[in-house]
Amino acid sequence: MTPLMHPALINEPFGDPGVFVDFLHEKRAMLFDIGDVANLPSRKILRLTHAFVSHTHMDHFCGFDRLVKTMLGRPKQLKITGPEGFIGKVENKLGGYTWNLFDESAADFSIVACEYHADGMLHAAQFRFQNAFERQDLTEQQVTDGVIVDETAYSVRAVHLDHRIPCLAFAVEEKQHLNVWRNRVTDMGLGIGPWLQELKQAMRQGARDDTQITAKWRSNGILQEATQSLGDLRQLVKVSPGQKIAYVTDIGFTPDNIEKVILLAADADYLFIETPFLHADAEIAARKMHLTAHQAGMIARRANVRRFEQFHFSSRYEGQADRLYQEASLAAQQDEH
Numbered sequence: 148m149t150p151l152m153h154p155a156l157i158n159e160p161f162g163d164p165g166v167f168v169d170f171l172h173e174k175r176a177m178l179f180d181i182g183d184v185a186n187l188p189s190r191k192i193l194r195l196t197h198a199f200v201s202h203t204h205m206d207h208f209c210g211f212d213r214l215v216k217t218m219l220g221r222p223k224q225l226k227i228t229g230p231e232g233f234i235g236k237v238e239n240k241l242g243g244y245t246w247n248l249f250d251e252s253a254a255d256f257s258i259v260a261c262e263y264h265a266d267g268m269l270h271a272a273q274f275r276f277q278n279a280f281e282r283q284d285l286t287e288q289q290v291t292d293g294v295i296v297d298e299t300a301y302s303v304r305a306v307h308l309d310h311r312i313p314c315l316a317f318a319v320e321e322k323q324h325l326n327v328w329r330n331r332v333t334d335m336g337l338g339i340g341p342w343l344q345e346l347k348q349a350m351r352q353g354a355r356d357d358t359q360i361t362a363k364w365r366s367n368g369i370l371q372e373a374t375q376s377l378g379d380l381r382q383l384v385k386v387s388p389g390q391k392i393a394y395v396t397d398i399g400f401t402p403d404n405i406e407k408v409i410l411l412a413a414d415a416d417y418l419f420i421e422t423p424f425l426h427a428d429a430e431i432a433a434r435k436m437h438l439t440a441h442q443a444g445m446i447a448r449r450a451n452v453r454r455f456e457q458f459h460f461s462s463r464y465e466g467q468a469d470r471l472y473q474e475a476s477l478a479a480q481q482d483e484h
């Protein structure tokens with residue numbers, strides 16, 4: 148199966164945290180944490196539809212200005228979600244600049260900032276460039292099962308964790324992975340074309356078998372057309388479970404945190420997890436409410452993830468990254484005693 152979501156750390160492991168998830172065939176991307184984003188080229192920033200912020204310690208939020216600066220003047224909306232108090236932080240950031248330089252005809256870039264509260268409420272406010280980024284509160288919403296983004300093809304779930312302050316971890320999940328069997332399309336006397344996206348869309352939306360779908364394609368430059376029922380066309384598409392990517396950072400190794408992270412990341416294709424400290428320094432890690440490499444590896448194993456990637460290394464181990472990698476892999480392989 149060709150994966151649709153392509154995640155990658157935006158910095159080396161001693162740099163600021165952040166994972167960029169690109170979506171194949173779609174002009175969109177998601178960003179988890181907005182620390183130093185100097186390594187992200189503008190073309191990637193312009194693909195962003197969503198950004199998620201675990202908490203607003205500087206190394207997770209200082210790249211916000213660059214995102215805004217890159218997107219200004221574009222007819223785009225960026226949805227950005229963080230923990231309790233987040234909307235005020237966004238408001239303060241935007242309030243730090245003077246916004247009189249737009250003209251009425253400029254494209255209206257807007258930010259929708261959301262904060263996810265422990266009581267399950269998602270508060271939201273909009274900040275429009277044309278409105279000098281003045282805060283406009285939107286209606287709040289009750290979130291079910293932590294699902295803070297729910298689209299036809301994808302969902303993003305968040306959980307509240309303890310970093311001595313509230314901190315969010317996230318998992319983005321493709322609901323179903325739909326792959327077209329191209330040979331079957333031609334076997335049926337049809338051709339490849341954008342209509343296959345419509346077919347997939349209809350299947351994702353749970354359309355009925357008698358739904359009529361018109362296939363349009365070009366053969367030797369001539370437009371061909373055929374209408375068939377969804378029931379007959381289903382055999383052209385292979386349905387498999389979607390990908391799942393989890394992002395976890397800045398949490399203490401507490402029973403409550405561990406339990407929530409294991410549930411969130413269960414069976415993920417990728418788990419991006421912080422490993423700032425070696426287990427020899429577990430005491431410092433506990434004081435700072437961070438994980439050790441050993442603890443992170445153990446969580447990865449217990450969540451049964453397919454692979455995990457480490458980041459957010461403490462500068463005290465500069466030149467010793469291998470030790471952090473080895474410690475976590477070892478813990479991920481060990482049986483529990």
Ligand SMILES: [Zn+2]
Binds near residue numbers: 202204310397
């Ligand atoms: Zn932090």
Ligand SMILES: [Zn+2]
Binds near residue numbers: 204206
């Ligand atoms: Zn941090």
